[in-house]
Amino acid sequence: xxxPTKISETVSINIDGQSYELPVVTGTYEEKxxxxxxxxxxTKYVTLDTGYKNTGATKSSITYIDGxxxxxxxxxxxxxxxxxxxxxxxxxxxxxxGELPNKExxxxxxxxxxxxxxxxxxxxxxxxxxPDETHPMGMLSTVxxxxxxxxxxxxxxxxxxxxxxxxxxxxxxxxxxxxxxIYRRQKKLDYIDPDPSLSYVGNFLNMTFGNQDEKVAExxxxxxxxxxDHEQNCSASTARFxxxxxxxxxxAIAAANNALWGPLHGGANQKVLEMLQGIQDDGxxxxxxxxxxxxxxxxxxxxxxxxxxxxxxxxxxxxxxxxVQVVLDQLNIDxxxxxxxxxxxxxxxxxxxxxxxxxxPNVDFYSGIIYRALGIPVxxxxxxxxxxxxxGWMAQWKEMxxxxxxxxRPRQIYTGxxxxxxxxxxxx
Numbered sequence: 001x002x003x004p005t006k007i008s009e010t011v012s013i014n015i016d017g018q019s020y021e022l023p024v025v026t027g028t029y030e031e032k033x034x035x036x037x038x039x040x041x042x043t044k045y046v047t048l049d050t051g052y053k054n055t056g057a058t059k060s061s062i063t064y065i066d067g068x069x070x071x072x073x074x075x076x077x078x079x080x081x082x083x084x085x086x087x088x089x090x091x092x093x094x095x096x097x098g099e100l101p102n103k104e105x106x107x108x109x110x111x112x113x114x115x116x117x118x119x120x121x122x123x124x125x126x127x128x129x130x131p132d133e134t135h136p137m138g139m140l141s142t143v144x145x146x147x148x149x150x151x152x153x154x155x156x157x158x159x160x161x162x163x164x165x166x167x168x169x170x171x172x173x174x175x176x177x178x179x180x181x182i183y184r185r186q187k188k189l190d191y192i193d194p195d196p197s198l199s200y201v202g203n204f205l206n207m208t209f210g211n212q213d214e215k216v217a218e219x220x221x222x223x224x225x226x227x228x229d230h231e232q233n234c235s236a237s238t239a240r241f242x243x244x245x246x247x248x249x250x251x252a253i254a255a256a257n258n259a260l261w262g263p264l265h266g267g268a269n270q271k272v273l274e275m276l277q278g279i280q281d282d283g284x285x286x287x288x289x290x291x292x293x294x295x296x297x298x299x300x301x302x303x304x305x306x307x308x309x310x311x312x313x314x315x316x317x318x319x320x321x322x323x324v325q326v327v328l329d330q331l332n333i334d335x336x337x338x339x340x341x342x343x344x345x346x347x348x349x350x351x352x353x354x355x356x357x358x359x360x361p362n363v364d365f366y367s368g369i370i371y372r373a374l375g376i377p378v379x380x381x382x383x384x385x386x387x388x389x390x391x392g393w394m395a396q397w398k399e400m401x402x403x404x405x406x407x408x409r410p411r412q413i414y415t416g417x418x419x420x421x422x423x424x425x426x427x428x
Contacts, residue, residue, distance in 0.1 A: 007035075015043050029064065046411040058240065058405065062095060062395050063231045070312035074229060075099070083319045088224045088388075089113070089200055092172060095229055095395035114196040116166065117173040120150050127185045136380045137261040139182045144254035147171075157249040158401060167249040168394050175390050176200065179383050180207035186377065204387075209375065215330045216374065219323040223370060226316040226363055227385055229392025231309075235259040235266070239393040240400040241408040249397060256393045257386050266382040266389075269368035272304035273378050276337045276369075279344075284336065286343035294353050304365030305348060306358065316363035324366055327373045338369060 010021045011034055020042055023035045033056045040046050049055045064073040072079040075094050082091055086100070093101045093109050101109060123143055130139055147170070148154050157167040177194050184191055184207075192207045201221045205212040229236070239256035243249075260266035279289050293302040307314055328335060345361050348354040371381050 013039075013043075015045060025059075027059075029066070040411070046413070048413050052237075057232065057237065057408075058400065059403075060232070060396070060399060061098070062399060063229045063392070065231050065309055067307070067309040068311050070310055070315050072230075072315050079226065079315050080319060083222050083225050083316075086225065087200075088221045088228070091225050091228050092391040095391050096168070096398060110200075112165075112169045113173045113200070116169040117177070117194050117196055119174055119177055122150070123178075124181065124191055127181055130185075135261075136182045136186060136377075136383045137257065137266075137386075139185065140178060140383055140386060141254050141257050141261075143178055144250055144257055147250040148248055151250075154248050154250055158243075158246045164249065164398070164401075168398070171249070171253060171390060171394065175387050176204035177207060179380075179387050180204055182383060183208050183376070183380060186380070213330060216327055219327050219370060220374070222323060223320060223367055223384075224388035226320055227367075227388030227392075229389070229395060232396075233265070234262070235389065236392055236396045239397045240405070243397045243400055244405055244408045246407075249394065252397050253390070253393055256389075260386055260389065261382060266385040268303070268362075269364040269371070269385070270378050270381045272364055273337075273368040273372060273381070275303040276340050279340050280337055284340055286340060286347055290344070290347045290351065294351075302344070302348065302354075302359070304368075305354065305361055307362045310360070310362065311358040313360040314362040317361045317366060320363055320366045320370070321361075324369050324373075327370050331373055333373050335369070335373065337372070341365065341369060 007023045007025060009024045011024060013020050013022060020039075022039065025033045025035050027033070036047055047055070062075065064076075065071065074082060074091065075098055077094070077100070082094075086094075089110060090100060090106060093106060123146075126143055126146060127139060130142065134142075151167070151170060153160075153163050154167045154170075156163045158164070181191055192210060194203055194207060196203070198206055198212065199217065201217045201224070202212040202214075205217055205220070232240075235256040238259040239252050242255040243252040263271060279286070282288075289300065289302075292298045292300040324338065327333075328338060345365070348359060348361070354360075367385075368378075368381055371384055372378070376384060
């Protein structure tokens with residue numbers, strides 16, 4: 001096991017002529033954090049960090065990211081190795097438990113998932129009752145929130161470890177079922193119930209399309225691995241923050257799912273496909289759009305390049321890139337958008353304008369092409385993202401719960417009126 005974070009030094013802060021010593025916490029890779037836990041009680045001051053861009057809200061041993069060097073580790077394992085050698089359910093086990101499973105442990109883990117697979121018929125009734133125009137993410141959040149009604153024992157998932165694991169297994173087992181049901185609801189197709197004899201991804205493909213393909217399943221399994229967790233992003237932080245009120249796991253995951261819905265988070269790969277479609281509709285001139293992206297006066301933006309965290313090539317993009325052609329070849333698809341995407345990538349990587357700004361392709365640049373090849377509607381891309389990100393949300397929630405972290409309650413700097421007296425409506 002790695003050593004816990006340690007107090008290595010202190011920093012001084014001077015307020016009104018008085019000096020206060022604040023401890024510095026050092027992480028595994030020597031990253032530093034000034035511990036301001038007692039700042040307000042000692043000084044009556046708080047820090048202001050809009051968007052929490054410079055605030056460490058928790059200590060975590062799940063995922064490490066070095067954005068400057070393009071490094072992503074889960075429990076210490078490089079994402080490239082996990083994507084090449086492991087399967088998605090191994091990664092789920094790793095995120096929850098902290099170690100890779102042996103064969104017996106993985107078999108038992110899969111058996112628990114299969115034992116919890118299957119949803120009541122009323123889930124279909126809920127989906128059928130929603131308006132046809134309902135966004136797939138809205139459908140997903142609706143059913144996730146309703147699951148406490150189908151599994152009322154889940155209300156004790158915060159306090160009862162047995163219930164907690166049952167809730168984890170249920171979500172992991174049935175998220176693919178929900179995603180497949182939502183696809184078929186949107187297409188007005190009959191639902192296909194899960195088949196526990198199939199693999200995790202193979203079962204999803206069968207429930208969704210009525211068939212499965214081994215190579216396509218392998219590519220999709222890898223894509224799920226690449227989305228499994230990404231440290232304290234918006235949706236993972238939401239799972240922890242909402243969960244800190246001791247709400248049940250289903251409610252915390254529904255909240256995380258809603259956070260993912262936003263176009264600045266989970267909807268990014270949808271924006272990539274919309275951009276590629278626009279370029280194709282305009283004749284497919286890659287050079288024209290590269291120049292437009294470099295023109296500050298032009299509203300066009302190159303989607304799928306750059307990342308808030310990575311200032312180097314997104315390591316997940318390097319992995320998934322090779323699967324794009326595998327899926328297209330296996331499904332016998334000749335997609336002109338792929339050539340446009342390759343042209344954009346090559347032009348951007350060779351152009352000093354983009355390389356100097358660290359605008360490299362990210363995982364969203366390629367994932368949307370694979371989803372499109374599979375026949376997933378663009379507005380369901382974020383549901384697929386949620387399917388992959390689910391174990392990360394649950395691992396973050398579980399870690400927060402086991403760490404007995406307090407309820408989230410940020411402070412603020414008030415900028416409104418000072419105290420005013422009420423004026424009668426006739427006098428205003």
